[in-house]
Amino acid sequence: MLKRFYIVAFICIVSATSVAAFAQTPKPSSPGPMALQVRSEFLYAWNAYKQYAWGHDELRPLSKGHHDWYSKSLLMTPVDALDTMIVMGLTDEADKTREFIVQNLSFDQDIEVKNFEITIRLLGGLLSSYQMTGDKGLLDLADNLGNRLLPVFNSPTGMPYMFVNLKTGKTRGAESNPAEIGTLLLEFGTLSKLSGKPIYYDKAKRAVVELYNRRSKIGLVGSSINVATGKWIDTTSHISGGIDSYYEYLLKSWLLFEDKDCRKMWEASVKAVNKYLADNTRNGLWYGQADMNTGKRISTQYGALDAFFPAVLARSGDLERARRLQESSYKMWTTFGIEPETLDYTTMKATAPGYQLRPEIIESAYYLAFFTKDQRYQEMGSTFLLSLVRYSKTDAGFAALSDVETKSKKDSMESYFLAETLKYLYLLFAPRETLDLNKVVFNTEAHPLRKTW
Numbered sequence: 001m002l003k004r005f006y007i008v009a010f011i012c013i014v015s016a017t018s019v020a021a022f023a024q025t026p027k028p029s030s031p032g033p034m035a036l037q038v039r040s041e042f043l044y045a046w047n048a049y050k051q052y053a054w055g056h057d058e059l060r061p062l063s064k065g066h067h068d069w070y071s072k073s074l075l076m077t078p079v080d081a082l083d084t085m086i087v088m089g090l091t092d093e094a095d096k097t098r099e100f101i102v103q104n105l106s107f108d109q110d111i112e113v114k115n116f117e118i119t120i121r122l123l124g125g126l127l128s129s130y131q132m133t134g135d136k137g138l139l140d141l142a143d144n145l146g147n148r149l150l151p152v153f154n155s156p157t158g159m160p161y162m163f164v165n166l167k168t169g170k171t172r173g174a175e176s177n178p179a180e181i182g183t184l185l186l187e188f189g190t191l192s193k194l195s196g197k198p199i200y201y202d203k204a205k206r207a208v209v210e211l212y213n214r215r216s217k218i219g220l221v222g223s224s225i226n227v228a229t230g231k232w233i234d235t236t237s238h239i240s241g242g243i244d245s246y247y248e249y250l251l252k253s254w255l256l257f258e259d260k261d262c263r264k265m266w267e268a269s270v271k272a273v274n275k276y277l278a279d280n281t282r283n284g285l286w287y288g289q290a291d292m293n294t295g296k297r298i299s300t301q302y303g304a305l306d307a308f309f310p311a312v313l314a315r316s317g318d319l320e321r322a323r324r325l326q327e328s329s330y331k332m333w334t335t336f337g338i339e340p341e342t343l344d345y346t347t348m349k350a351t352a353p354g355y356q357l358r359p360e361i362i363e364s365a366y367y368l369a370f371f372t373k374d375q376r377y378q379e380m381g382s383t384f385l386l387s388l389v390r391y392s393k394t395d396a397g398f399a400a401l402s403d404v405e406t407k408s409k410k411d412s413m414e415s416y417f418l419a420e421t422l423k424y425l426y427l428l429f430a431p432r433e434t435l436d437l438n439k440v441v442f443n444t445e446a447h448p449l450r451k452t453w
């Protein structure tokens with residue numbers, strides 16, 4: 001009898017202690033007015049998607065219609081947007097969206113998809129939402145998708161082909177680039193850890209190592225490579241679209257998986273990038289283009305996609321370069337009132353004048369705000385929010401711009417606007433404990449992944 005009393009008392013103490021420990025986990029304080037405004041802009045865009053494009057990949061904000069990437073919808077916007085709803089505390093909306101995805105999304109489709117985009121948007125989205133909700137249906141979908149993507153790695157070098165048919169596994173597209181080859185390990189690696197199947201990690205890791213091994217003597221990679229022959233097609237090196245997230249994933253794969261090879265590859269790569277691509281001008285710090293073999297400057301283009309780099313530099317601890325480069329990105333934004341896709345930083349003239357609702361400059365502001373606690377980055381955030389509302393908001397969601405000079409709109413609202421642009425803008429203003437950047441690693445589509453294994 002006495003023994004039973006002690007057992008019951010022990011169980012009570014243990015459960016009381018774990019409830020207390022759980023209760024001690026800092027609860028984020030309520031979001032302030034700026035974060036709430038971002039949240040209402042998110043709902044405005046999401047409701048427009050629901051009204052005009054529900055069940056399709058994307059909203060067409062000007063024609064109030066929809067767009068599917070392939071002959072069948074893969075629910076690109078709902079999957080990409082789900083963890084933003086969770087982060088913003090939109091619980092009812094998130095629950096309904098999650099249930100819809102689990103019941104309706106099927107990858108058993110005879111369609112040829114782009115491995116990179118499907119990995120960062122869908123695989124990344126499913127994995128992060130699974131980690132945040134524990135809904136096993138999301139992990140099953142991720143595992144099913146990962147398995148259908150695996151044939152991409154069956155090239156002579158192990159570097160992935162660009163496209164794969166989700167039903168037949170037929171691959172195509174040997175001419176690829178560092179971003180599409182080296183931006184897979186966070187998602188495939190996480191899938192390995194959560195499913196217990198090492199094959200995903202191994203294939204994605206081999207791809208990135210094969211790519212790294214083909215760097216030039218001065219440590220740079222080019223912009224186009226044949227994954228069947230392993231030969232470079234274009235030796236122009238930069239940090240822009242087509243290479244960008246290869247660097248991002250070297251750093252983040254080290255942080256998420258404690259993978260020492262990735263750490264070595266990151267450290268060697270960033271040294272070369274800072275030596276040959278960084279350009280210290282009278283106009284500030286920029287990163288341009290150089291030949292991967294000689295290091296000779298080829299051109300002086302910088303743009304919306306390059307603006308991810310301050311975030312990566314800040315996460316790696318290089319706050320000095322991160323701050324300086326973010327000031328340049330901000331100059332790019334304020335010169336036009338909203339940023340162009342690219343400009344020539346020696347003349348500050350736009351060379352590709354569109355704005356595709358991209359997140360990178362806001363992502364960098366968020367990282368810098370988190371790591372420096374400097375108000376400067378929220379000031380930047382206010383400018384970003386004001387411009388987005390002034391120039392991109394439409395009757396139905398938000399529209400990209402075809403020209404930042406004339407501010408003419410384009411009939412497109414990419415899913416990353418909800419996954420990334422508005423998530424980072426919200427986090428920039430939300431209480432810092434909403435997400436701890438020291439514990440969470442964002443994939444390149446802003447899907448937060450955690451080391452739960």
Ligand code: DMJ
Pocket residue numbers: 120245305358359360416420444445446
């Ligand atoms: C997103 O799909 C990802 O951030 C990717 O790494 C680059 N392009 C878009 C956003 O600009």
